Amino acid sequence: MEEIKIGVFICNCGTNIAHHVDLDAVLEAAAAMPGVAVARSYRYMCSNPGQEMIARDIREQQLNRVVVAACSPRMHEKTFRGACRNGGLNPYLCEMANIREQCSWVHSDRLAATEKAKALTSAAIRRVWHHEPLESLTAEMCPATLVIGGGIAGLTAALELADAAHQVYLVERTAALGGNLARVDLTAPHLDSARDLLTERFTRVGENPWITLMLNSELQSLAGYVGNFAAVVRTKSDDDTVQERKIDVGNVVVATGYKEFNADRITHYGHGKLPNVVTSFEFEQMLRKGRIETRDGRLPQYVAIIHCVGSRNKEFHGYCSRVCCMTALKYAHELKSANPACYVSDIYVDMHAFGKGHEDFYKHTSEVKTLFLMFDKNERPVIRMADPSDDCEMLIEVNETLSRERIEIPADLVILMVGMEARADSGEVARLVNISQDKDGWFMESHPKLDPVATTTDGIYIAGTCAAPKDIPDTVAQARAAAARILGKIAKGKIEIDGVFAEVRDDRCSGCRMCNELCPYSAIEFHLDTKRSQVIPAACKACGACVAACPSGAIKGRHFTMEQLHAQIDGVLA
């Protein structure tokens, strides 16, 4: 058992610490503690001379532990770990005591602040005693990527990666590429042709030697971890025979898209019963054919567009589907273009014109004399058949919010702006790749603001509407972002796995399986053959949830072990 020799380095931080804490007293107390071989005080420990002092003491005094009492570890833990490394000491054999942000800067009573600084330093000294040298692990990074979904998101991600000369497997469930965008005529608000957008990508995908396109294919299984996934893809041929193919990939982009809300569910809108109540996608079909007409072939005189069908309502989905408002305005524009005499009513809850060009598009649509009627999302407009004497087929009654009047408008054609919802098979996909879904079924990102394309499973990325309703610009941005993250990983060549992770002690694990479901990263696997659980170091983020939950204490949380934390607890109270 090696003799523990601790070097304690106390930073004055100019006057930041020295002014409020009696550092001589802290030094004296530290020097008297068991195992402390050297104790020094210095003006700026993080400076080059300060770091050099630590490195030199490690070499000359054969120190095997270092404590730096200074600012917050969130500030300079890296710095002092680096100093230890320079001195030839494993960087994890270093511990900091925060006597600035959480001591000298917040306590005015010098005596009390000094006592606290002594306690925090003492705790660090006791803790570091139990530290162990830790090494990073490296693993190979397979440069191939699996992209699930051949819609605009999947196509974009695949092309981005392939253009960088990396192998991509693009797996599409149906017989054709394009996803939901292939069912759209023009995009809003810029009125580009969706077909043109897509065809360009189809061609590039077909011509790119780096992309292996697998149509009529589904992911069967995905095993492994980031950089080292083994996927099995099942392809169905025309003659119904099934082929399975094993592919090795380093990362996965999930771009499985959305499905539209089933308008039949809102019975009083009459979709499926009234012949001229159609959904937005059904109207797109008309636009693509170039013929806007009612079921019996007539040009509609009165068209009503109803927003928020299946969205923003607790009864179905509480969220906003994001694209429908602009799409509705697009329809108003196209209806007016096709037939300027047509009366177009846009029946909306709020006009979500959040993006680039949206407000202008809204203004333009009102300028072409679209009638805008606002309703409360909890009180839907009511559609009924008109009398034969009326000159329209249906009448829609709206409790109009802005005028506070009940308004009845005629309609020969009603377009329901159906919202987006998570695909029925999204649960299956989530299970296969080990990602989570939120309460609405959308795939969950690692952090909604700071990390929107990564997931809690390293190596699995999400892009496009499978993560939440969004429009084409955001979808393309996410697809490119996911590709960029993957390219960054591929460029590194190897993955470095931080030396801090949880470890299951195989001689203690009893296979109780308390841990497996607790890990948000699926980093603890239960092995059926040995009936023991094991941590995948590459996947572990060292949160410690499993360490705390293991009822037999069989999991060791590296760098946050029970012994280390106990020593700290005892130290702060000594």
Add this chain to the structure above:
Amino acid sequence: MAAKKLQIALYWGAACGGCDVAVLDTNEFILDVAAVADVRFWPIAVDGKYADVEAMADGELDLALFDGAVRNSENEHVAKLLRAKSKVLVAFGSCAHMGGIPGLANLVTKDEILATAYLANASIEPGSQTIPHARSNVDGMTLEIPTFYRRVYRLSDVVDVDYFVPGCPPAPDQVKAVLLAVVKGELPQRGSVVGASERAVCDDCKRTKSEKKVRSFHRPFEVIQDSSKCLLEQGILCMGSATRSGCGVRCPNSNQGCRGCYGPLAGVSDQGAKFLSALASIVDSKDPKEIEQILDGLPDFTSFAYRFGLPASTLQRSYR
């Protein structure tokens, strides 16, 4: 030349007698023991007085098995006596190991105990105020009885213990194994737990374990359980995952949750707290109100978690 017989003693402190019966439950094996050992002191089975033990030389006994907790001065006295007179002293059974069920008395005060036993219960003559005292004067003479302590102690709280044999009671097979080990001189490092596994009950339990997520807890009589599946996964409390194995999984095999009598695994200092950490973690809810409601389905959790080990826990007793 005949080998000198092993000199052994067995004693019960604050005990129920179950551990002594467990030794007898080794059946014919006890005759093998009798063949190689002299039982010098064993209140349940053979004649003997404290004076006999006091007369022994220090270390004269090769082995003493002490079961039961230390509740009063008599228990302490005999514990110290046996420690002095024995080469090897074993804390035998949950009570000696961790305080045992008597240890739950540490949740109440001595006054509350005496009041319940002697003053305020249906079988006491109304108006009777008689409580036992350590010292009483009767007709000019002094009568002393053991002092009832304010709290329960483990054996290791009062003397150095060489080995711990857990269980309430220790399983007869384990008792055999321990006695054989002593006879053969094959005991592990001093201070070890013997007669128990280094893994938890789950390791030996035949029930299948899968996804651990609990949305409600049930008493065993409240549900018809699937006897092939993990009890905890069915919402039935079982402390097996936090308890050393070695008992033969006798409770889960009888469709009852493990109660933790074999104590915590090595490296776990507080069995009840560790089990709390595990159990709460698998509650399948993210809503604070729902979590409280699910946990409310656990009647008297403290007594469950510390049924056998309250004096061995971090806080050891109540501070009311």
Add this chain to the structure above:
Amino acid sequence: MSFEPKIVGFLCNWCSYTGADLAGTSRIQYPPNIRVIRVMCSARIEPEFVLRALAAGADGVLICGCHPGDCHYSEGNYKAMRRYPLLKTLLKDYGVDDDRVRLEWVSASEGQRFADIVIDMTERVRALGPLRIKTDLQADAVER
């Protein structure tokens, strides 16, 4: 001389510890009675740590994590949330006053909130007086 309580704080690195640091950079003053121990996530905090702190002389223990839904590790704070009610049950049965152990959610931007919590808790624990578990256990000790 009034009683100075000793309070141990377990703070998670990403939210509450950062929030506490922010109180520092903002020079927001609070009583010096609290000593903080950093963990990566509130999920690492075991009930046994809290009990050990109380047995080692702490008069109060503060546990801080990220707000529900914001955990850096996705769901760690829910584990802390689930352990807390049972820990409270234990403490009640052990006769430890309710105000001595507290769970709070503090985000990385809530420096003032952290300070306010510490100020409030320090006063509550001061009013309760010393916990005395450590001295009581020492008094319990039997001479061997």
